[in-house]
Amino acid sequence: MLDYLPEVVSTVGIAHDHLFVLVYYITAIIFVLVNVLMVYFLIKYRRREGRKAYHFHGSMPVEFTWTLLPTLLFAGLGFYSDDLWADMKYQNRVPKPDIEIDVLGQTFLWHFRYPGADGVLGKKDFKFRTATNLFGMDPSDPYGKDDFITTTHFNLPVNKTVVVHLSSVDVLHSFFLPHFRVKQDAVPGMWINVPFDGLKTGVYELVCAELCGSGHYSMRGVLHMQSQTDFDKWMNEQTKSKTPAPPVAEGAAASTESGTGDPAATMGAGTANSDTSVAQ
Ligand SMILES: [Cu+2]
Numbered sequence: 001m002l003d004y005l006p007e008v009v010s011t012v013g014i015a016h017d018h019l020f021v022l023v024y025y026i027t028a029i030i031f032v033l034v035n036v037l038m039v040y041f042l043i044k045y046r047r048r049e050g051r052k053a054y055h056f057h058g059s060m061p062v063e064f065t066w067t068l069l070p071t072l073l074f075a076g077l078g079f080y081s082d083d084l085w086a087d088m089k090y091q092n093r094v095p096k097p098d099i100e101i102d103v104l105g106q107t108f109l110w111h112f113r114y115p116g117a118d119g120v121l122g123k124k125d126f127k128f129r130t131a132t133n134l135f136g137m138d139p140s141d142p143y144g145k146d147d148f149i150t151t152t153h154f155n156l157p158v159n160k161t162v163v164v165h166l167s168s169v170d171v172l173h174s175f176f177l178p179h180f181r182v183k184q185d186a187v188p189g190m191w192i193n194v195p196f197d198g199l200k201t202g203v204y205e206l207v208c209a210e211l212c213g214s215g216h217y218s219m220r221g222v223l224h225m226q227s228q229t230d231f232d233k234w235m236n237e238q239t240k241s242k243t244p245a246p247p248v249a250e251g252a253a254a255s256t257e258s259g260t261g262d263p264a265a266t267m268g269a270g271t272a273n274s275d276t277s278v279a280q
Pocket of ligand 1: 105107108172173174208209210211212216219
C-alpha cells in the first residue's frame with residue numbers, strides 16, 4: 001500500500017516505517033469518518049419547507065469527549081514513538097559505533113573523513129580549520145596522520161553500527177539518506193552524532209534536504225554499502241593510495257597516485273577538490 005516509499009534498508013528505518021504506517025491509517029480512518037458524518041448531517045439537516053432553525057448552547061459531554069479523545073490519541077502516539085525518536089536523535093543514546101566517520105556539508109558538496117588504518121579519527125577543533133583543512137584536524141595528533149578524506153562518494157560496511165559526526169562548513173545543510181530514513185541538519189559550528197546501520201549492500205543516494213543556495217539541487221552524494229570484506233579492501237586501498245589528510249598542505253601533490261579505478265578513491269584523494277570548492 002505504501003509502495004511509493006523508497007525501499008527501507010536500516011533497523012531504525014523499519015521502526016520508523018511501522019510508526020509511519022500506524023499514523024497513516026489512524027489519520028485515514030479519522031478522515032473518512034469525519035467526512036462521511038459531515039455529508040450525512042449535511043443531507044439529513046438540509047433546509048426544508050416548514051422546518052425551523054434551532055439554537056442551543058453546546059453540550060458538555062460532547063465537548064468533553066472531543067477534547068479527551070484527541071488528547072489521548074496524541075499523548076499515546078507521543079509516548080509510543082518517544083523511544084524511537086530517542087534512538088534516532090538523543091545524543092546521550094548514541095550506541096557504541098563499529099565505525100565512525102566525520103561528514104561535512106559544504107555548498108554544494110559532501111566531504112567524508114575516515115579514521116584510516118588505526119581505526120581512530122584524529123582530534124579535531126574548529127580553531128584549526130583552514131581552506132585546506134576543512135575538518136579542523138589537529139596537526140599534532142598522531143591518530144589523524146592516516147585519516148583520509150573522500151568527496152561525494154562514501155563507503156560503509158553492511159550490518160554494522162555507524163555513527164556519523166555531522167557538521168557544515170558554511171550554511172545549514174541536511175544529511176538525508178532516504179532509504180535509511182535518516183535525516184539530520186548539518187549545523188555550522190556543531191558536531192551532531194547520527195547513528196544508523198545498513199541491512200543491505202548496494203548503492204544509495206545521499207541528498208541535501210535543506211535549501212542551501214542556488215546549487216542545492218546538485219548537492220548529492222553516493223553511499224556504497226558494502227560487505228565487510230569489500231569495505232576492508234576499499235579502506236586498505238584508500239589508506240595506501242591516499243593523499244595525507246589535511247593539514248598536510250604538501251600532500252596535495254600525491255593525489256595523482258591514486259589509480260585504483262574507484263571513483264570514490266580518485267575523488268577522495270584530492271584535498272585539491274576541497275580547495276577549489278572553497279574558492280567558489
Ligand atoms: Cu545543502
